[in-house]
Amino acid sequence: MLRLLTLALVLSLSVVFTAAAQEMSTPDRPNYDLWQSVASRAETAVDEQIDETEVFETLRTRLATFRAEFQDARQINAERIATLREQLDALGPVPETGSEAEQVAARRSELERQLATLQAPVQVADEAFRRADGLISEIDQIIRDRQTRRLLALGPSPLNPVHWGPAVQEFGATLADVGSESVAFGDSVRRQQLRENLPLVLLLGAVALVLMARGRRWAGMIAHRARRLGGHSVSVVRFVVSLGRIVLPLIGVVALSQALRATGMAGVRGEQLLNALPIWGGILLGFRWLSERLFSRDEDEALIVLAPERRAEARFYLLMLSLLFVLRGVLALLFSFSDVSAETRAVVAFPVVVLIGLILFRVGQILRGYSETYADEGEEEVAPTSLGRALRLTGIAIMAVSIAAPLMAAVGYASAGNALLYPTVISLLILGLVMALQRFFGDLYGWLTGQGAQGRDALVPVLVGFVLVLAATPLLALAWGARVADLTEIWSAFSRGFVIGETRISPSDFLMFALIFSGGYVITRLVQGALRSNVLPKTRIDIGGQNAIVSGLGYVGIFLAALAAITGAGIDLSSLAIVAGALSVGIGFGLQNIVSNFVSGIILLIERPISEGDWIEVGGRMGYVRDISVRSTRIETFDRTDVIVPNADLVSGTVTNFTRGNTVGRLIVKVGVAYGTDTRRVDTILREIAEAQPMVLANPPPMILFASFGADALEFEVRMILRDVNWLIPVQNDVNHAIAERFAEEGIEVPFAQRDIWLRNPEAWSGGGGGKAAAEATAPAQVAATRTGSRSDAQTHTTVDDMQDPDADAAGEADK
Structure with a gap:
């Protein structure tokens, strides 16, 4: 039965959407009659500034649909129009003086007629597109202005005692209305329905109680057993199993909601509360799961590593925050049941705002006090990390919000306070979820690669985290009050691309460029690998020549891949010629050395005065050529150090090649x-x-x-x-x-240089009174010199004249 109802619903929706699509447009061109009607209503609504914002939202949706159709219609006959323009360009410009050949003039007239016919629907679509885009901009501005006025509107202060009594009475009346809608047991029809559904109610109730009471425990037992198994997959398994702590109790909450609904005792408002019950249960369970991931009892699993007592405190505060968040949702639903006054809303909601502010303040203090290490004294300090700085800044921001929001609500700016407080809580949840998912993908990568916990810091998990942050950006925007229409407008503008000159560049062009260039790059590398390993080794070309061929093929292949990518993406670079010419002058001066080295690298690859493996000497450096790139050449010296030599020095300077041509x-x-x-x-x-x-x-x-x-x-x-x-x-x-x-x-002697030292006035070394001692000291030196000199015919004589020490100089001055 359920399948039949589902099938019928799908068929009905398909028929409705098909009819609507046929009504709005045909496959070939938009329905301009319907467009004129919708555009006129939108212009009237804008001019009259109607009060219903929902009407503006509806009109905007239809305008956005038409605008997308007009955008597609602007590309009708694009290829044929381009061909006709090329044909007209081939005929040349119309002569300013005189007349052109009759055959050319006739052909030009026919081509211009065809071009005008093909351009007519394009011009109409372009005009309609601009009209729709302008109306959408006006509607968005009106809605944003109204949001701003509502956000900054000054309401009643909850601190005014005058409002307390009426607020309590009105809120009590609202609760009484909800209770009065519950059907009494005295109703025989309802009692009969309850007796008929009693087995189902008992079954669902039993399932709900078991899952809500034991579901988390069962998931915890499975996670504990997975941890005992060990291995790199422990973290992955524990993460997956931890989701059971949300799923199993949530199933119990859904079963409880269905059991209460099956009793038939809930009224219309009670049904709305039962419909919201699974959502509130999911919020409570999600908060708790996220708190256990961020501030886990196990330090190895904690995403934010704090002292154990701080982690326990943070988990408690997040649990309290979830309860208050659910309470806020309950109050909002109760307020929607009846036309509750602004005073009652302010008075009843203010305690929740204050309590959430207090909890956020404490959470902010915990994050602000985050340290990369909480180890005992004597251990080395850990350098600050980007995560630590981000957490500390987040803690300061949370503390500021926790103070500002209750103060704004107390003054009477409840809307502004709520717009500041609750998005902060939601943003924390989203960022915490991003951290948990990034850790999961890091553990998954470490498991698949066998790196274990070290895989968390690899490049792939970091890139995944970057993608997760990008994916979370729209959610953060929605949390802070952005409309879905705002996000779709941004995406629409991004999809349309931007215009440079007469060329429009869209994301599809970038995608096509990336695909073609990547394909060309891969093909180039494959051909290089085949040449290097299979073809060139079987030829008589030396190693240097083989490397030159492979390198040159790589440069040519990359250039052709870029050229094919630009052509395939439809990017017209002719409009950029003037800009490129102007930039080339500045780039030429700024990068002349790089360009010189690049050209020199090409010359080295073509002329090959040096090759890889050659023994060369350049600039006083000697070694083997290990690599020749476009900009520079790497030389490995005999000291096993690498010297990077610009290619321009090898082309313009003097290079000695010891192994060029042969090794003799x-x-x-x-x-x-x-x-x-x-x-x-x-x-x-x-x-x-x-x-x-x-x-x-x-x-x-x-x-x-x-x-x-x-x-x-x-x-x-x-x-x-x-x-x-x-x-x-x-x-x-x-x-x-x-x-x-x-x-x-x-017995052949290899001579060596010799030096004899002769001292003149040796008595000067004794301070004037030690001539005899000096003479006795000099004699052995002369004998030694004579003995040394007997080993070679080469002798060098040096006379030291009047060599005196400072004491001898001082003694001589005193004698004078």
Whole structure:
């Protein structure tokens, strides 16, 4: 039976909406006759400033529907119109003097006629669109002005004792009216209905009592068992199970409402109270669930980590806040049953406002005192976080609202006080829900990736949190008094986009641009990967050339993807040419270095004077090229440090490439021998050492050069061509060791520089009376110098004339 009723209702609604749609417009064009009627009524209502705001809302809805149709109608024949304009442009401008060919003139006239015919419905739709948009703006302004006046209206003060007695009497009468509507048991018809529905009433009542009494406990037991299982999925399972603490008792509340309704004892107003009962139950359960998520008993699960006693206090205050919030809803429903005076509303609602203000003040104090750590003394301080700063600022704002709202209500601005107090409570609920959902997605991500609790701080959960905040923004706007029509108007304006020159850019254009560019980017990367791994390794192109091809293909692919995205999105850049030209001048001066490096990077990729893996020296830095990008080149030095060199320096500066083309390079090792050594013998020994190195090429053979007669030694050079210059340092090391060993075996001496110091007036060092001691001290030094000098023919003599210490100078002055 229920399914049949549902099906009938759906069919009826579909017929109604289909008829309405056919009435308002046809698939091809809007119904302009109906539009003229609706627009005339709207203009009359605006001119007369009618009192019923609901009429304005209804008219606005219909105007918004027509405006959407006109927006679509403005795009009728758009492609054909564009083609006709291109054809006219191909014919060229009409000659200012003389006449054009008859065939061209006839064709131009025909194209202009077709263009005018196609543009006529577009122009009509555009005019209607602007008229509808203007009417909507006027209606919105009228409604906003009325909301503002109602918000700032001064009403009766609840602190005036004159209002207390009448308010109590009127409110009592309202409660009595509700009670009087309940049907007495003396009614035989109702008693018979109760007897017939008694099994259903008892069943629903039993289910309600069980679920309301035990539902939360059952959900808690399941969560406790899930925690004992351990693993990364514990937090996810506990979150899902915690929802049972809302669902199960809420089902019980719904069952209780149905049981009371089945008794047939509730009157018309009682039915309204029973309809609102599940909503109030959901508010109570939702507040409690959210308090347990934000200020959980388990510190690891708490979203706002405070001391245990502070968390318990916050949970209690949120529970009290939910009760008062429900009480406020009950009062609002009771006030709607009869025409209650403004004095009664102010007096009865004021205690609720004061109590909510007191609770919010205490909650604000708790949040303002939030600290990143409440650890014992001796532990390190934790740096302030963005969450901590946000919570402290939120606490201060809540405290301000909790003081301002009751004061405004006490003075008589009850509407303004309510508009400040209750949206604050709802905003706290929404933000708390966002925090809970963000933690859930963080735990879910940590479970799926195996990161556990560390996954909460990953990038994906942060992005999800950002999306949740964006999704919560409309809810926050509605909580603070925004109308649904205001949000739809914003979305409509966003959907229409904005105009730059003669080009309209809409979100669909951005979406199309993103899709095409993303597709082109992915294809480019796939082609690059295929070339790098499958195609290029099978060719004879060196590694540097392969990297250049892959990089160049990437730049070209990204450029083509951007070009295709702009074209596919229908963005006309011709209107931006003047602006781009003006900006290019400033950008050219400001970014000339970047542009220079970019062009240099392209030159490096094309000419390839250096490639990845080359050993180069530039600007006094030597190392291997590891990466060539558009702006700079990364060089890894032999100290394993990275040097970032702008590409312009590589193109305009002097660069030494040790491995360009091939890895063959020359190594020169210099060595000196003492005077008197047989030079031919030294030549032979050095040649044998060079030829014995496996890295030295035999053709051309090593060359031994008797370079010069040095000041200290006979100087030789061993010049060797290495097959791989990257082994230059190890080969040099081996050659030096071999020379030292062979020279030691052959008795060939490697000289070194020597310095003899001669002291003149040595008695000056003893202060004038120690000449003998100074002479005795100088003698060993001279003997040592003589002994040292016997090892080499090279000696350097230095005379120190009149070297005196400060004491000797002072003694000489005293003798004078």
